[in-house]
Amino acid sequence: MTPCYHRNRMSVIDFLFGRPLASYEEQSESIDAAKGIPIFGLDALGSAAYGPEAALTLLIPLGLAGVHYIVPISISIIVLLAIVCFSYLQTIPAYPAGGGSYTVASENLGPNLGLLAAAALMIDYVLVVAVGISAGIGALISALPTWEPYTLPLCMGTLLIITVINLRGVSETGAIFLFPTYLFVGSLFGAIAIGLGKTILAGGHPMPVIAPHKLPAVTESAGLWLLLKSFSSGCTAMTGVEAVSNGVQAFREPRAKHAQITLATIIGILIVMLAGIAILCRAYHIGATPPGQSGYQSVLSQLVSAVTGRGWFYYTSIASVLIVLVLQANTAFADFPRVCRAVAQNGYLPRAFANRGRRLVYTHGIYALVILAGAILALFGGVTDRLIPLFAIGAFLAFTLSQAGMVLHWKRVGGRHARHSMFINGAGAIATAATTVVVMVSKFAEGAWVTVLMIPALVALMKNVRGHYDRLLNEISSKDPLPTSGFRAPVVVVPMDNWTLISQKALRFALTLSDEVIGVHVASSEEPSAIKEDWPRLVEQPARAAGLPVPKLEVLQSPYRYVIGPLLEFVLEVERRYQDRTIAVVMPSLVEAHWYHSFLHNQRAELLTALLLFRGGDRIVIVNIPWRSHVDS
């Protein structure tokens, strides 16, 4: 008989999160390029909404000159982006089963650098969620300035909604995100096209429909340090680019082909957007406004109003920015649990991260992501600008380790084609390594130190988890057959309160276990215990008459009115007395018909069980004899 367990009730949970999916339903969860762009590209594309803004925020002190520097800074970022793109296009066919930075780094650079890549990625994904949501709410506040005081609650509510959506599983979320992504790309392309047209017609100096915020007075002159910091902030526009190579497995066959097309399209769109935004910011003299203050307005909001005014196009665009930024977190919701799962399968994270839940998603990974992202949003008040310095390091460190791993991969593979790929990946590794150092140094004091501390801490934690599992497995593993000698019935201890049907049930079960049964009663000096006097009549005589073993009774005096302490000490004493025996503590317990009735009774059985588990030795086992009360009110 092999019974098969099926669920047959529809619950509130099913309604919210969808019915549970069986493992064999997994095949249908596959993705083509058109669906892959929103699912894996949201992160990369959404970055366009805060990357340029982050760079411009640092240029505020330069006044008008700042908006001129945005063009060379954006060009550097685009060049870097192109290098990384070519590099990842090499990775995809080499790792068709999913070439995430963790996999590539640990296979080619060893487990330690692999864990470093995993930690960097995890922290990056947490920040993607936090920055995506805070930037989306930033867009909302640009359109509706009176909502500014509710920034943090809005961020938290949004996080909750995304979480519920993602607990439903990948395929449906892909469908949900399709429309807003294309609306975002479409409206931004539209605004850029109109803006460029107007700029050309006006000979480079277009009149804004709605004037952007006045650029502030110059308070600093452009120095290399300031420009480096601005470049580092702008690099946040590149986060999310590795998502495709991570998720090759989710694509429809031929997987590598579909994944490559998806990646190239995403990066192409991103480059157009970054370039367009930079040119229009210079043409329309659009700078950033000080973040986290009232009067804040996002760069994209200023840009679209300058190009088209505040009509339906403006509100459609801002709505699509809001939705895309908020849903950007979705990339992290798809990828963070995947990384956790890969790490957990190698024993470096708790096993629960490797188990899929009812909807084939890795539920524990989602919980961990939500808790961490929620904590970071709360800590930084939901203000994007405060989060930016923590960001990008994780992403660029993972880029670097992944490309460096690919270099060693191609070296091992050998051959002409491999040498060509090795060169491309090597260029990628060097460029991203340099950027990592630049970001780390230029942002260290403003918050990057948090990330720099967290990554090694996370690596240490993961190594500890693995060590624990190894030691435990070493302790409990066995390949031997069942040992068949040394069987002996346990010594049984039965705590007795009063003489009731509950204690009789426990005592009767004890007598089926062993010939050696000890009843134990705690007497307080305040009330004499009737059970001691009645024991011969109630227990000893009938047991003797029936030829059963005769249970003894021990009475413990407790002047301090404690009950649990004396019982615990007594069981430990019995354990010492019977050196080579198992001690079975038979615990009568009352199970009430309703949970609220449990307030009417002490929880001694539960407490004593917990104490025996933690303080007892290896030979103590606990038998719970439940009495199920039918008293209903």
Next chain:
Amino acid sequence: MTPCYHRNRMSVIDFLFGRPLASYEEQSESIDAAKGIPIFGLDALGSAAYGPEAALTLLIPLGLAGVHYIVPISISIIVLLAIVCFSYLQTIPAYPAGGGSYTVASENLGPNLGLLAAAALMIDYVLVVAVGISAGIGALISALPTWEPYTLPLCMGTLLIITVINLRGVSETGAIFLFPTYLFVGSLFGAIAIGLGKTILAGGHPMPVIAPHKLPAVTESAGLWLLLKSFSSGCTAMTGVEAVSNGVQAFREPRAKHAQITLATIIGILIVMLAGIAILCRAYHIGATPPGQSGYQSVLSQLVSAVTGRGWFYYTSIASVLIVLVLQANTAFADFPRVCRAVAQNGYLPRAFANRGRRLVYTHGIYALVILAGAILALFGGVTDRLIPLFAIGAFLAFTLSQAGMVLHWKRVGGRHARHSMFINGAGAIATAATTVVVMVSKFAEGAWVTVLMIPALVALMKNVRGHYDRLLNEISSKDPLPTSGFRAPVVVVPMDNWTLISQKALRFALTLSDEVIGVHVASSEEPSAIKEDWPRLVEQPARAAGLPVPKLEVLQSPYRYVIGPLLEFVLEVERRYQDRTIAVVMPSLVEAHWYHSFLHNQRAELLTALLLFRGGDRIVIVNIPWRSHVDS
């Protein structure tokens, strides 16, 4: 062997709450009149600080005329107080073991009216704590007006401090409260004496040192309704008078004598204070200021500044008012748990209320009081004036039931002396019954309805608790000896995950219990289970060779990756299959060396145990076989 359990470690808890006291140490906790006044009189005496103020607050709309009416209103209250005092002086010798309203009412008027008295008293004590603390903080704010925004946090912090003090036990708290009580009485008597002297010297129209708040313009004329409401509010000055008769048992021998002296002294002091405050308010034209608003100043604060100015005497007086009002709650901390205990001993409240804790105080009663008082403080923002309408009803209802009970008591006793006492108690009963009705009607709309609803709700709750205990006792009680027929070994089910030392330990214990052992393994379709193939080699063959019973293995398929559900269903199925057998579920469980390691493992054993307890039938017992891991990091 009767081991005696003694504690021998000094813990943080000991430091905070004092070392535990054994029952035989109780004798030393006895009290004489000098100690009895602060312990049992704080409630009654502290009322002088808010009773007159509550009456004056309602007279605000009358302007200057209001401060004239305070004298006749105070006279009515003092007369009522004298009647009640004589009445309780009769009760004390009649109930030397403690004649609380609950005891007197339930012994003489039956259990239902007894519960009504208990409920009224409990609610009264909760309000004593809430009002005492809020009025004390009100005094503090009068002296330090800038602290007004922190009213509620100050109230809550104070509640916490009192709680810790009270958890240490009665005797020590008596010592702590001695000094501030006498300081309060002394400084108020001083202020009254100086004020009366100045008034007489000035021919009835003294000049205030610091002018009290200007009395507002007249907005209403004096009507009977307004005066009744003012009297009802003023009656809060009488709460706490029953404390002595409640606690006769705590006094030193001869108990009744010490208690009577204490009660008469307390009421005498209270009458002097009420009369003095009323006369001085009229002489100095001191009215109440609107409460819960900035600029609030308590009547006592105005009175002392008017009489003596704001020197050291003022600050000493206000400090003593603050401390006494705050410590007034102490009466309730001594008496609320006593009432709960008496009720719990009759089975009308959970048994835990009848158990004394480590310091011989009734810990659960203290917890209940703190939670209720904290909730009420939070609900009403810590503003005394909002709490006053809820107050007094409970106290007067308990007065009435207690005196009415005494009338029946004397009737039963008979004789000349009894007839005299019956007359006094009857007068008390009529006076307090009339006052109860007046307070209830005049305050109903402003908040008394809350109390009027809560008292019967509490009575219903207590009757339900008793009903539950009765039904449960009926279900489980037994006077018969242990039944000795029908013993049979259980059918044993052992959930097996993998073949480890943990599962071996469980399986070996199962084999000592019974010949019928069923191993059960849940297989997910994703990973094939090795245990099924190896079962003959690992278990069946060695068991057969050793002449042991041979355990079977059942494999459950679970396409939804659930483990607990299938196991639960399987055990319930086994229970159905073996109709007349006990089913023992032997649960291997991992006990980690450190609590935080439990995150690394699933909690399946705990969850399955809980589900089996709640969903299983009467024949399922659970055996917990702990594996204590020694892995330390």
